[in-house]
Amino acid sequence: MxxxxxxxxxxxxxxxxxxxxxxxxxxxxxxxxxxxxxxxxxxxxxxxxxxxxxxxxxxxxxxxxxxxxxxxxxxxxxxxxxxxxxxxxxxxxxxxxxxxxxxxxxxxxxxxxxxxxxxxxxxxxxxxxxxxxxxxxxxxxxxxxxxxxxxxxxxxxxxxxxxxxxxxxxxxxxxxxxxxxxxxxxxxxxxxxxxxxxxxxxxxIKLEQPLDLITQALYPVSKRQKSDLLVHILQKDPVEGSTLIFTRTKYGAKNLAKKLEKSGFSTSALQGNMSQNQRNMALEGFRDGTFKILVATDIAARGIDVSRVAQVVNFDLPSTAEAYTHRIGRTGRAERSGRAISFMCYDDQAMVKAIEKLQGKTIKRIAIDGFYMEEASEQQEQKGNQVPRKHNRRPKKQTGPRPSGNRQKKPAAKAKKSTDPKRASNIFGLGQKGK
The missing domain is CATH 3.40.50.300 (P-loop containing nucleotide triphosphate hydrolases)
Incomplete structure (x- = not known):
């Protein structure tokens, strides 16, 4: 026609x-x-x-x-x-x-x-x-x-x-x-x-994007290790061309771009708090290659058509499986191959299942030494530790001045609290630094 x-x-x-x-x-x-x-x-x-x-x-x-x-x-x-x-x-x-x-x-x-x-x-x-x-x-x-x-x-x-x-x-x-x-x-x-x-x-109309031209991979990682893992991948496994990174919030985009700049990468952010001139400079710099990396939110990046994106990084996974397909479709265009990598934390597993169901296939997992996804028990333990500790502190301030403060039950409470730091150190991986 x-x-x-x-x-x-x-x-x-x-x-x-x-x-x-x-x-x-x-x-x-x-x-x-x-x-x-x-x-x-x-x-x-x-x-x-x-x-x-x-x-x-x-x-x-x-x-x-x-x-x-x-x-x-x-x-x-x-x-x-x-x-x-x-x-x-x-x-x-x-x-x-x-x-x-x-x-x-x-x-x-x-x-x-x-x-x-x-x-x-x-x-x-x-x-x-x-x-x-x-x-x-x-x-x-x-x-x-x-x-x-x-x-x-x-x-x-x-x-x-x-x-x-x-x-x-x-x-x-x-x-x-x-x-x-x-x-x-x-x-x-x-x-x-x-x-x-x-x-x-x-x-x-379905987006006729040949996903077979896009190499997809999931990296299990804890939330606190995501930025370090990103720097590791960009340094150890670079791509020829530009990289588009998606974050969930505009503040996350801004902070991540700063970290990548400090790590030696030519990076710009695209987020809602920028002036129009700043946004234009960021986009033009990404298009002409001045910035090899652009960190953006879905909202800021919506409608942007930048050719020759070699790699898409889902630093934060999107809220829908369709949005994931739309994100990674920024690479692998015009019959050129592309790469899409996504960070998967414990809370992201349900979304990963939805994405794989939509695509009808399993996405390859790649584990990197030193980077691990939290286990369910660790997440529950973290929540169990943090909330009671707040409640345990306050009664001390309230009961201390009272006449009944001469009761001898406080040492038991202290002994119970003394185990919490060890548990917390395991949750946040502090024990690994001594290895």
Whole structure:
């Protein structure tokens, strides 16, 4: 199938060729005719399937010959990076059509955005928070919006944007076309779809990522040893190319990047507390090879398309098996081999089983001398030691001044406590240092 079968206007066909698109992807084949017909869409598709062009092309086709000056299409994305990428795609595909496209997100001044509204914008790509700020300030109106796109809806839910989304919807006309795309479809996303879509066409596209090109491995390790194990692997078993490391929190990303820098690796972090300039520098540095390692959270990395990633490291495993597949799919692209390594602590075993069930195979375990995963008994012992010790200390402070403090039962309590440090040393591996 070719793009010519969609019968786009000549300028759009020319732009498609300029962008290097030859054949539509599966989601483009299925979604473009439905969007062109005006139907609402519920799309289950991940980054890398070509979904941006799947909604951008029909939107451009419908708006190119229409009235100008007001926002006719609104695309809402969870992160600044994704908003920028969507905007770039729209500008490339809408070149020389006269359509004006604007990206709106936080971290930059509001005035240039306000000035652009006054000049006129037909296609607006926005992050929820900044868009709501403009709406509350009456900087723009969305009463002319004909098509609404909610991209990466599951990520917007994870970031807590759903209340903002519902407030934004109140500014839109009830009669409109709505396209909702999500990588996963949990109950909350399904509920939002029921609220915003009318008789939608449901499209499900699996990410056609050849996992057989990716060498996967699990490294059992305790939580306190993870950063040391990472340094060990990067030093003893380096890869040719860049490494993308995922952490669960933005603070974890920042601290891990600092540790790797101190260990001699050219590293940058990508996390929510950075300014827009810092984020751009981190991304560009990773793309051009200035930084060989990028440490990021799922939220910060969502939508980022960086080619030639040789290795993905799950420093912290994700919360879903699907997210794991999406993470490691950043490597092994364009028929190039890649490596994905994951650290597995005691608490991660259930998630590992879910990942292996989804893939239908067992992932290889690699044990490194000196690095061990906690045993269940150690975890229980740690919890059993830490809580009672807090309670044992406080009665001493309360009962000491009392007249009944001359009872001779305290030595027994002390004797009982004296065994705790030994047990604690076994839990945290302190006894191994003496070997």
């Amino acid at each position: 070719s793009f010519k079968q969609f019968q786009f206007m000549a300028q759009i066909n020319s732009n498609i060729s300029t962008c290097g698109y030859e054949h539509p992807t599966p989601i483009q084949e299925k979604a473009i005719p439905e969007v062109m017909s005006g139907k609402d869409i519920l799309g289950l598709a991940q980054t890398g399937t070509g979904k941006t062009a799947a909604f951008a092309l029909p939107i451009i086709e419908k708006l190119a010959g229409g009235p100008r000056g007001n926002v006719r299409a609104l695309i809402i994305a969870p992160t600044r990076e994704l908003a920028e990428q969507i905007t770039t795609s729209f500008k490339e595909l809408a070149a020389d059509t006269g359509l004006r496209i604007l990206a709106v997100y936080g971290g930059v001044g509001k005035k240039p955005q306000f000035d652009a509204f006054n000049r006129g914008v037909e296609i607006l790509v926005a992050c929820p928070g900044r868009l709501l700020d403009h709406l509350n300030n009456h900087d723009l109106k969305l009463t002319s919006v004909a098509t609404l796109v909610l991209d990466e809806a599951d990520q917007m839910f994870d970031m807590g944007f759903f209340p903002d989304i519902r407030r934004i919807l109140k500014h839109l006309p009830s009669k409109r076309q709505t396209l909702l795309f999500s990588a996963t479809m949990p109950a909350d996303i399904r509920k939002l779809a029921d609220e915003t879509l009318t008789n939608p066409k449901e499209i499900r």
